[in-house]
Amino acid sequence: MACVCQSYLSLLNSFVEGEKPSEVKYKRHEPLTPYLYLDVPGVIDDFYLNIIHWNTQHELLVALTDVLYIWNSESGEANEIYKCSNDIELNTYISSVLFMDDTTVIFGDVFGVIRVIDLMTQRLIMERQMHTDRINSLAKNCCTLATGSRDNTVQLFDTRCEDIVCSELVYHKGEVCGIDFNGSGTYIGTGANDNSVILSDLRMIKPFLSYYHNAAVKAIKFDPINDNIIATGGGSSDRTIKLMNINNNQLINEIKTHSQVTGIVWCDEELMVTHGYPFNTITFYDTQHWNKTGEFDGHDGRILSIAMNNHGIAATIGSDEMIRVWKVCNSNEAILK
Known part of the structure; x- marks a missing residue:
């Protein structure tokens, strides 16, 4: 396991020096280039983890092995907000992170424990054993928190009552590494190392649709405009994006990529997809005809x-x-969502 070599995130370069992000303009046919690089020693090279998340205040939550940071993209400042009580024998690390809101952070660890920090008071306000193994994915809709784990289960938790677990979804046969709610909060989609995507209706806490990739499914995102459309991507042995209409159980499109799919986000009229092996690229597809509109070095x-x-x-x-x-x-x- 990699160890944290520094207690901060180091700003290496500003690609558009002197310009604020809001002033950066481009057209998709032009090269997509990062305007900031951050050096982050201590990243665990593990496909299944989800270790960054934004709030609405330009702050990025970052987990580097056993340390949790918040980086402010406007000021450039990075602050350590939590460090696990680590033991070389235990090999503790943070495996998933999420902003509950702009001032509340939740994160899961390798032992199945979630912790909640109030950023206003800088205090740990909740610590709870949720799973019997590491927590890879976190998602929230309104007052419902979903946690996905290597113990193959998803726990649904009412954030207003810390002692109440709404229900447990025990449908996967592999490590759960991707979770997303649709915009209205009626459906939850989960992806796992058993190569399956399972859609459940939260009004009945019951699965109603499942389909498969040929590898683990971590990348999973509902369309923020159409609650019934979901995009999922498979790992190294699959390298495929599937667009599914869950209202009529119809496959809208299946896009063959050339690399492991590690992340998907919807943005304006495009789908942005990140890749792992072998090319580590970022690709864009238009959401009307699903044509590739750009592919850039990542x-x-x-x-x-x-x-x-x-x-x-x-x-x-x-x-x-x-x-x-x-x-x-x-x-x-x-x-976007």
């Missing part, structure tokens, strides 16, 4: 996670121990 190692904020700024973190920050959507308030 990282020197595989891209592990992507996060997009509501201003159209994307952050990607790679096994090259770099975070790259990109201006992806031209609109001030991007249509």
Whole structure:
């Protein structure tokens, strides 16, 4: 396991020196280039983890092995907000992170424990054993938190009552590494190392649709405009994006890519996809005809996670121990989720 070599995130370069992100404009046929590079020693090269997330205040949550940071993209400042009580024998690390809101952070660890930190008071306000193994994925809709684990289960948790678990979804036969709610909060989609995608209706806590890739499914995102459309991507042995209409159980499109799919976000009228082995690229597809509109170099190692904020700024973190920050959507308030 890699160890954290520094107690901060180091700003290496500003690609568009002197310009604010909101001023960066481009057309998709032009090269997509990051305007900031961050050196992040301590990144765990693990496909299944989800270790970055934005809030609405231009702050990025980053987990580097056993340390949790918040980096402010406007000021450039990075602050350590939590460090696990580590033991060489235990090999503790943070495996998933999420902003519950702009001032509350939740994260899961390798032992199946979730912790919640109030950023206003800088205090740990909750610590709870949720799973019997590491927590790879976190998602929230309204007051419902979903946690996905290597114990193959998804727990649904009411954030208003810390002692209440709404229900447990025990449908996968492999490590759960991708979770997303649709916009209305009626459906939850989960992807796992058993190569399956399972859609469940939260009104009945019951699965109603499942389909398969040929590898683990970590990349999973509902269309923020159409609640019934979901995009999923498979790992190294699959390299495929599937667009599914869950209202009529119809496959809209199946896109063959050339690399492991590690992340998907919807932005304006495009789908942004990040890749791992072998090319580590970022690709874009238009959401009308599903044609590829661009393919750009991403990282020197595989891209592990992507996060997009509501201003159209994307952050990607790679096994090259770099975070790259990109201006992806031209609109001030991007249509994304």
